[in-house]
Amino acid sequence: MxxxxxxxxxxxxxxxxxxxxxxxxxxxxxxxxxxxxxxxxxxxxxxxxxxxxxxxxxxxxxxxxxxxxxxxxxxxxxxxxxxxxxxxxxxxxxxxxxxxxxxxxxxxxxxxxxxxxxxxxxxxxxxxxxxxxxxxxxxxxxxxxxxxLLQQAHLENQLKLLQDQINPHVVFNILNHIHILMKKDTQLADYLLLKFSDILRYQLYHCNENLVFLNKDIEHIQNLVEVEKLRWGNELDVKESWEITHKKLFIAPLLLVAFIENAFKYVCRLPGHEGYVEIICKEENNTLYFCVENSYSDIAIHKKKDRTGGIGLHNVQKRLKLQYPDSHDLKIETNNNVFKVTLILKLSDHNE
Known part of the structure; x- marks a missing residue:
């Protein structure tokens, strides 16, 4: 009391x-x-x-x-x-x-x-x-x-649990990339290890807050995209567009990571198929427009049904309902072997 x-x-x-x-x-x-x-x-x-x-x-x-x-x-x-x-x-x-x-x-x-x-x-x-x-x-x-008070504590515990489910998955993917490249290209592996240190530093020292600066979170995502681009090289066509005008906006940490991971995980890489990933990130009038589109194959998706590929997007949907109940619009579309995720998010310039 x-x-x-x-x-x-x-x-x-x-x-x-x-x-x-x-x-x-x-x-x-x-x-x-x-x-x-x-x-x-x-x-x-x-x-x-x-x-x-x-x-x-x-x-x-x-x-x-x-x-x-x-x-x-x-x-x-x-x-x-x-x-x-x-x-x-x-x-x-x-x-x-x-x-x-x-x-x-x-x-x-x-x-x-x-x-x-x-x-x-x-x-x-x-x-x-x-x-x-x-x-x-x-x-x-x-x-x-x-x-x-109990409801707030319950929500905080839920958010912490969801965030903890994301962090180990990100770390595991990057370490796995570096492990593979150590046998093929040590110079590239060394570069990726530096990138990984930046990613890990962000997760350890910044993601314990409820909200972080939007530009820092976007920088973390760009590092992840860079890791994936260097790993897959010419096998994938990766297009990016980043337009952040208001750098002092706040966003929940690691909220957008799952979209990037999902795109690179399920993008089509079958022989004879040209896979692509397209990322559009734009901020205007305190509103974030984030769109990730990738090609996919029904065969590849079917092979990964027994994996944990669906956990990331499922967690993001939960976090959006908890942290942005009335200020987000999430659309997940699948059409003609194209998977597209579009998120419109209203952000605040106060760390509350």
Whole structure:
């Protein structure tokens, strides 16, 4: 429970009882002397607070925990009767008339006490009902706040899990490329190892934040594309277009990586087929347009159905729903052996 929430609860309770005491004082002052009216109001407010505090802070929470509300209703009625009895004693023995007008015999005073008790029942019921209402209101606010905190923690855990699923996959692919090239072209492997260090540095030191600068994330993607281009050489036709005008925009880290990986993983490389990958990245008016298109073969896709190729795009869709629920438009199209992913994303220039 946060300090601000506790402070608001105490402040609300204090104002409630202060207003009640002032209302009682004004009501009594019309028929009673000022000092006596103040005394009656203070005594009634004190007893009311004591009884209702016990009711709402002891009996009610216990009834809610044990789910025994019927027992609480009986306890509520008993408290109302007890508080009405206290009111009756106050109204009977602290009246405007002198005390000697009351019968000396206690048995003869019972009608006065009974009348005061009967007249006090509505007030006692309203006071206890209002106190229980205030308590229910505070409990509802506390439950709602806890629910929001749990929901935020759950979303953060989901995002962390999805991001952790992406990072090892990226590292594995690049290490596998370098391992193959070490046997064929050590100079190229050395260059790719430098690129890999930049990629790994970005993932280790920048991707722990919820949002990163767009230009840094795009630079990371460009390094990945460069690795793939150098690996496949002339076997693939790779076209790129990068237009980022606002470099201080923020984006969720590693959100776009899966599109690049998916394109190079499933691009057609069968003999006699010319594969291509086309990447268009454009930012305008705080809106990112990201499109990745690649050729593919039904045979190649069928062979990789039992692999984990679909995890990347599936994770991106989850992350977009969690982090950009109302500010993204994702289209995945397959037509004539062409696979195309188009993402339109509304970005912010605040790291929130």
């Amino acid at each position: 946060t300090k601000s929430f506790v402070l608001k609860e105490y402040l609300f309770t204090f104002i409630f009882w202060l207003v009640l005491a002032i209302v009682l004082w004004f009501n009594f002052q019309s028929t009673t002397e000022t000092y006596l009216a103040m005394t009656q109001a203070a005594i009634i407010a004190a007893f009311s607070f004591t009884f209702t505090h016990f009711l709402t802070n002891k009996l009610l929470p216990k009834a809610l925990r044990e789910k025994k509300m019927k027992r609480f209703l009986i306890q509520l009625i008993m408290v109302i009767f007890m508080l009405s009895l206290v009111f009756s004693i106050i109204f009977t023995y602290l009246e405007v008339e002198p005390k000697d007008q009351l019968p000396e015999n206690f048995r003869d005073q019972l009608p006065f006490l009974w009348k005061g008790f009967y007249m006090s029942l509505p007030a006692s019921f309203l006071i206890n009902g209002a106190a229980c209402g205030v308590k229910f209101y505070n409990e509802h606010g506390r439950i709602e706040r806890d629910h929001i």
